[in-house]
Amino acid sequence: MGVRADSKTDSAAGGDRRPTKHMVHVKTKEECRLGTVTIQVWTVEMPSKHAEGVLKVIKENIEGHDAVDLQHLRRFAKPKFLPPHVLGDRDLAKELHAIPRAWETRRPAVLQHPNSRWEWATPGKVPRQENRAPTLYLMVCPSSVIGLQDLRSLLLQHPPFASGADSWAYPLVIKEVTVPRMAPTCLEQAAEWSEAYWPTFYRKTNPFGAHPSTIDKAKNELESPTEGNVSIEQVMEMADQAGLATEKAGLGIRTGCVVVERVDSKTEIIAVAGDARLRLPPSAGGSPVPSSGFDASPDDSFLAEGTEDADVPSVGSEKTASKAKRKKLRKKRNKALKAAEGTESNGCSSGNVMAHAVMRAIGMVGRKRLRVASHMISSAAAKAESNFTRVGLEHDEDARDAFFLDMPLTPLEQEYFQVNNLKPDGYLCLKLEIFLTHEPCMMCSMALVHSRVGRVIFANRMPRTGGLTAETVRNDTGPIGLGYGLCWRKELNWQFMCWEWTSAAYAMEQKARQERHTAIMQQKGRRRNVEEAATVTAAGGEIDDDADEDTDMAPDQPDMDDDDDNANAGKLSFTSVHV
Amino acid sequence: MVFGPIPNREYHEGHMRKAIEMAELALASDETPVGCVFVHQGEVIGRGINGTNASLNGTRHAEFVALAEIMAKHPPSILRETDLYVTVEPCIMCASALRQYRIRAVYFGCLNDRFGGCGGVMTVHSDPGLDPLYPVYGGLYREEAIMLLRKFYVQENNKAPDPKPKKNRELKTEILPISTPQVATPTVGTPTSEIAGLSLGKAGRAKSPVKAG
Numbered sequence: 011m012g013v014r015a016d017s018k019t020d021s022a023a024g025g026d027r028r029p030t031k032h033m034v035h036v037k038t039k040e041e042c043r044l045g046t047v048t049i050q051v052w053t054v055e056m057p058s059k060h061a062e063g064v065l066k067v068i069k070e071n072i073e074g075h076d077a078v079d080l081q082h083l084r085r086f087a088k089p090k091f092l093p094p095h096v097l098g099d100r101d102l103a104k105e106l107h108a109i110p111r112a113w114e115t116r117r118p119a120v121l122q123h124p125n126s127r128w129e130w131a132t133p134g135k136v137p138r139q140e141n142r143a144p145t146l147y148l149m150v151c152p153s154s155v156i157g158l159q160d161l162r163s164l165l166l167q168h169p170p171f172a173s174g175a176d177s178w179a180y181p182l183v184i185k186e187v188t189v190p191r192m193a194p195t196c197l198e199q200a201a202e203w204s205e206a207y208w209p210t211f212y213r214k215t216n217p218f219g220a221h222p223s224t225i226d227k228a229k230n231e232l233e234s235p236t237e238g239n240v241s242i243e244q245v246m247e248m249a250d251q252a253g254l255a256t257e258k259a260g261l262g263i264r265t266g267c268v269v270v271e272r273v274d275s276k277t278e279i280i281a282v283a284g285d286a287r288l289r290l291p292p293s294a295g296g297s298p299v300p301s302s303g304f305d306a307s308p309d310d311s312f313l314a315e316g317t318e319d320a321d322v323p324s325v326g327s328e329k330t331a332s333k334a335k336r337k338k339l340r341k342k343r344n345k346a347l348k349a350a351e352g353t354e355s356n357g358c359s360s361g362n363v364m365a366h367a368v369m370r371a372i373g374m375v376g377r378k379r380l381r382v383a384s385h386m387i388s389s390a391a392a393k394a395e396s397n398f399t400r401v402g403l404e405h406d407e408d409a410r411d412a413f414f415l416d417m418p419l420t421p422l423e424q425e426y427f428q429v430n431n432l433k434p435d436g437y438l439c440l441k442l443e444i445f446l447t448h449e450p451c452m453m454c455s456m457a458l459v460h461s462r463v464g465r466v467i468f469a470n471r472m473p474r475t476g477g478l479t480a481e482t483v484r485n486d487t488g489p490i491g492l493g494y495g496l497c498w499r500k501e502l503n504w505q506f507m508c509w510e511w512t513s514a515a516y517a518m519e520q521k522a523r524q525e526r527h528t529a530i531m532q533q534k535g536r537r538r539n540v541e542e543a544a545t546v547t548a549a550g551g552e553i554d555d556d557a558d559e560d561t562d563m564a565p566d567q568p569d570m571d572d573d574d575d576n577a578n579a580g581k582l583s584f585t586s587v588h589v
Numbered sequence: 590m591v592f593g594p595i596p597n598r599e600y601h602e603g604h605m606r607k608a609i610e611m612a613e614l615a616l617a618s619d620e621t622p623v624g625c626v627f628v629h630q631g632e633v634i635g636r637g638i639n640g641t642n643a644s645l646n647g648t649r650h651a652e653f654v655a656l657a658e659i660m661a662k663h664p665p666s667i668l669r670e671t672d673l674y675v676t677v678e679p680c681i682m683c684a685s686a687l688r689q690y691r692i693r694a695v696y697f698g699c700l701n702d703r704f705g706g707c708g709g710v711m712t713v714h715s716d717p718g719l720d721p722l723y724p725v726y727g728g729l730y731r732e733e734a735i736m737l738l739r740k741f742y743v744q745e746n747n748k749a750p751d752p753k754p755k756k757n758r759e760l761k762t763e764i765l766p767i768s769t770p771q772v773a774t775p776t777v778g779t780p781t782s783e784i785a786g787l788s789l790g791k792a793g794r795a796k797s798p799v800k801a802g
Contacts, residue, residue, distance in 0.1 A: 291660050362665065363689040364656070369648065376646030383645070394620060394642035401614035401638055403654070409661030414653075416646070438647040452713055453689065456682035456704070460647040474719060477685070492718065494711070496681070501710050503703060586719055588689055 033229050033242065033467060033509040039480040039495030040195075040218035047191040048207070049078065052150040052161055053096065054184050057143050060170045061086055067168045068150055072161075075151035082193035082200075084209040086146045091209050096147065096187050145180075149208065153186050193217055219498050220507045228465055228507055231272070232443075239277040245270060245445040246469055246511055248282060248422075253367065253447050255420040256284030263287065265589045267367035268445040269375055271432060278431040280378060280442065282423050283370035285589070286415045287361030365415040366589065368446065368454035372461050373416020374427055375439050382434045439463045449476030449510075451588035455496040459504050466497060469511045475588045478508050591700075591708040591727040592767050598729075601696050604628050604674045605729040609698070611638055611651075612676045612737050619744075622737035625651045625675035627659055629667060635659035651675065652683045656690070668692050676734040678727060681706035684713035688720045695725045698734030732764050 056064055065085070068075055089097055150161065161184060165171045171182040189208045193215075194200040200212035214222055232242045245268050252266030262285030269281040380391055411417055418424035441464035448470045450458065455477030458466060471479060473491040480495025497508035595601055604626060611624025615638040627635040637655030641647055652675060659667065668690045673679070676698040679687060684706025687695065695707060695714065706713040707725040715722050743758045 291665065362660070363686050364653065372648055373644070373646055376644045376649075379645040387645075391643050391645060394618075394640075397615065397618035397620050397638065398640070398643070398654075400618050401611060403636060403638070403658070406658070406661055410654075410657045413657040413660045438645070451689070452685035453682050456680065456685065456706070457648040459704075460680075460682060462647070492716070502681075588719070 031243075031246075031469075031511050031513055033233060034512050035220075035225050035229070036479055036497060036508040036510055037481065037495075038219040038498035039493070040498075040500070041216075042480040042482065042493075042495065048188045049080075049191040050153040050186050051080070051189050052153050052156070052158075052184055053147050053187050054150055054165065054182065055089070055145050055147050055180070056170055057180060058086075058146045059143075061146050061148060063169060064148060064165070067164065068148075071164055072151055072156050074155050077155065078152050078191070080149070080152075080189070080191075082211050082213065083149060083189055084211070085149055087149070087209045089145060089147060091204070092147060093205060093207065096185070096208065098183075098185060149189070150184075158184060158186075195219070220505075225507055229509070231275075232465075232467070235277070236275065239275070240270065240279065242445070242467065242511065245279070246447075246467070248279070249367075249445045249447050249469075252282045252284040252420070252422055254284070255422050256286050259420060261286040261289045261419055262361070262365060262367075263587065263589075265367050265448045266446070267371040269371050269439065270443040270445065271436075272441075272443060273433055279426050280432050281371045281374040282426045283367050283374060284420065284423065285367045286365040286370060286419055287363065289362065289365060289412075289415060289419070291362055291412065360587075362413065362415070363453065363588070364413055366451065366454050368444070368450045369457055370415050371444070372439060372457055373414050374418070374423075375432070375442065375461075377416055378427070378430070378432045379436060382430050382432050384435050387435050437462065443467070446589075448472055448589035449478050451475050452477035452492075452494060452496070453588070455494065458506070459496055459502055462504050463506050466506055466508045467511050468508075471510060472585070472587075472589055474586055479510075591725055593726070595696070595726045595729070601674070601726070602729055604633075604672075605676075605696060605698065607633060607636070608674045608676050609730050609733055609737075611636055612734070615639065616737055616741055622741045623651045623675065623677045625655055625673060627655055627668075627671050627673055629663075629671040634663065634667070634671065648682060650680065650683050652679055652687065656686075665690055672696060674729070676730070676737065677701050678705040678707050678709050678725075680704045681711050681713055684711075688714060688718070688723060691721060692723050694723055696729055697725070697727050698729055699731045699738070700727060728767065731767070735764055736762070 054064070084091075150156075156164075162182060165182055165184070170180050187208065190203045190210060194203055194210055194212050195216060195218050197212050200210045203210040216222060235241045249266040249268045250264075252268065253262075253264040254266070256262040256266075257264040265285045267281075267283050268279060271278045271280050380388060383391065418427040439458075439461035441462070443465040444458060444463050444467070446466065446468040449468045449472040451472070452475075466478065468478070471489065471491065473479075473489045476491055477494045478497045479491045480493055480498075481489065481491050482493030496502070498505040607626045608624045611626065612622040613624070615624060616622035620642065621639040623639055625637050626633045635655035635658040637651040637653070637658070639651050640649035640654045643649070652673065659671075668687075670693055672694045673687065673692055674696045678697045678699065678701040679695060680701060681704050697707065700709040702709050704710055708714075708727065714725050739760055743760050
């Protein structure tokens with residue numbers, strides 16, 4: 011199994027090419043939840059030959075026995091797979107007397123296989139257990155559904171508990187046990203719960219996040235792009251370049267966002283945006299954004315917002331500006347910003363919040379949609395626009411643009427903004443893919459939810475400001491953050507898949523954990539296979555099969571040290587910034 | 590306590606009335622009936638209605654539209670002495686933006702049980718975080734705010750990818766009293782369904798392109 015896991019990883023990486031980063035799926039809020047929600051259920055032990063009969067009695071007589079979804083738990087469990095507290099004290103004396111009944115389950119001696127033990131030949135060495143008719147534990151139903159007395163009197167009316175040949179050896183013993191209420195989210199959890207509570211399945215479905223196969227498909231599309239499509243390395247690099255460009259121009263910090271549309275397995279880069287929070291607001295002398303015909307002459311354009319004359323986009327006049335003047339302008343702008351912010355600013359809410367890279371990119375998508383819209387859509391939008399004047403709002407488009415900054419500010423942004431490559435008449439950012447240098451702040455995270463994005467990949471976690479990750483307690487998937495987990499919240503009306511694009515060191519650590527885990531599971535599987543009498547092996551086999559494919563859900567290992575928390579954490583250039 | 594007593598309630602109702610008027614105008618123009626005003630030293634410095642349909646941008650909420658108007662004339666720091674009056678509780682996105690801009694206080698009409706960020710679904714205004722918290726007061730002209738939304742949502746939404754026929758919907762006028770949700774604890778509890786009278790199906794909600802708040 012370990013071998014299979016390795017070969018899979020290699021093929022995904024494209025042979026000898028070694029990508030430095032990997033996509034690691036971000037755990038959802040529910041996957042990160044701390045405690046286990048449990049529920050009390052009745053169990054009863056019975057000879058296995060009566061199992062179906064008793065289950066039928068329960069199904070026919072107990073209303074609401076299946077009202078609570080406990081599909082993740084085995085209905086019948088062999089005693090050897092149950093934790094000791096469920097088995098409780100066994101009446102060994104009675105079991106001793108049950109020995110003579112062994113003939114019921116064995117073939118006649120003359121037909122016995124030559125290799126099998128002859129009972130009469132070595133009577134003293136036959137373990138008592140083997141002679142006992144096999145029993146099963148049945149999970150009856152949640153104990154809230156039926157009272158103990160009612161259940162007892164019901165079961166006493168039916169075999170094997172009704173007075174009869176078997177009843178003396180199998181007295182009715184009903185126990186209340188605690189079992190996990192929710193399905194496990196990964197293999198390790200299932201194994202853990204099986205040992206602690208009751209045999210539990212991991213069905214490779216995930217009620218608390220995207221389906222694992224959907225995640226795998228998306229991951230594969232991004233990490234192994236087909237001919238002509240952009241790879242995740244390229245897009246992530248472009249996002250960084252977008253941030254670098256606005257930072258160099260003094261417009262913002264080095265964070266960036268790229269929006270990609272995937273139609274019929276073909277990728278198109280829709281929008282590229284860097285952070286522009288430091289661009290002067292119009293109230294402080296910031297010029298309106300050039301609304302069209304952006305001339306890709308970077309320095310001039312970048313400096314346009316520093317000019318005193320707010321009305322002139324001044325491409326020409328700035329050409330003569332000396333370096334000293336530029337410096338002076340920048341200084342002046344910083345000063346204005348400081349004044350605007352107040353002296354106690356700790357840098358976490360600096361500048362124009364609306365010009366975070368994500369907000370700008372979403373705005374650019376909207377603008378592009380308007381541009382490529384059919385007549386019907388564009389006239390509807392124009393009508394909506396006219397509402398602003400109808401309700402008496404000031405209709406200052408320049409001021410609005412200067413605030414939202416959803417127009418290109420750098421040549422890189424312009425290059426992709428000007429192309430009409432968006433599928434016409436789409437809806438918001440429905441199912442678009444968002445690539446980010448940093449985990450976005452709450453505002454931007456919720457903006458992604460509002461915009462109905464499909465996939466989000468970010469490079470750096472922002473534990474103090476990020477809104478997408480859900481870790482509120484120390485676990486193996488990342489550092490403790492704010493715990494909002496906005497990428498997948500049932501409470502909200504949209505969820506999307508989200509990955510962390512993380513360094514090879516971290517990914518390798520994950521892989522090592524994975525291998526450790528696989529080894530453990532193999533061991534367990536072997537042990538089980540030895541024990542299991544080839545009948546009800548379904549559970550064990552299922553768990554083993556899953557073990558080598560379960561790469562996104564890292565097992566919980568206690569031997570974590572701080573460095574493991576997140577390889578990306580060290581690379582943050584700013585930790586207390588809303589991105 | 591989001592629905593706690595509001596000191597000097599009449600003063601705040603005066604400003605909320607202006608927000609309600611904005612929402613009414615929006616409804617008359619087939620726009621989501623959410624209105625807001627920002628008030629600085631007793632004076633309205635910014636007003637807004639949703640701009641999502643005009644911009645095809647799902648984030649262009651009333652608060653943001655109003656902020657754009659403010660920023661045209663004032664530095665961002667003015668928001669530290671400014672209060673927001675909005676007919677519907679700010680959404681999670683707006684709640685975070687307002688906190689980053691350091692709004693002084695927020696007054697709203699009804700809760701937003703779909704994505705409210707000030708007690709409806711989450712409590713972004715008071716959760717631990719880098720930026721200072723801001724106080725939130727709800728319930729000003731709550732019934733009117735709810736009725737405006739109900740009137741809007743009985744209409745069909747042709748912009749949704751899969752518009753739901755709503756011919757059989759009727760406008761309910763009964764408004765349940767506030768049953769305060771556990772707003773003190775973040776991200777838990779089932780919030781009161783403020784616009785529950787809509788009898789909106791889950792799918793219908795999910796597809797709505799315009800957002801309250």
